[in-house]
Amino acid sequence: MTEDATRAVVNELYDAYERRDFDRVAALIHEDIDWVIYGPIEVFPFAGARQGRNAVLEALGKIAEQYTVERYQREIVIVDGDRAAVMSDVSFKQRATGRTLRFRIANFLRFRDGRLIEFREFANTFDVVEQALGRWLQV
DSSP: OOHHHHHHHHHHHHHHHHTTOHHHHHHTEEEEEEEEEOSOTTTOTTOEEEESHHHHHHHHHHHHHHEEEEEEEEEEEEEETTEEEEEEEEEEEETTTOOEEEEEEEEEEEEETTEEEEEEEEEOHHHHHHHHHTSOOOO
């Protein structure tokens, strides 16, 4: 893929996710995707490694069950061939408590044949866990 094509798919993917168009998101995910959201699965059951489109869509469904997206703003997008790095400022409202979690995430993506084949997500999980639990953690 050219860098222009990669950037266009990145924008389309993030726009579709922000507007909760999961049909379009699914269409942009490769059948053989390798997906990891780094974080404690005891607090965020949708985190962890997923293999294949169906497993990723199931994880995205779990996120939607537990949270509503209030803000998902891309701040930085860097493209290098078929790879991209995206830094976003996000806010999710926790359905169970009404708490809003605001944090920044970094995603690293790779595309094949115009579809997302590899995804890695990083955040300051200590901060996000404290927000999700609604209390400071004693360390």
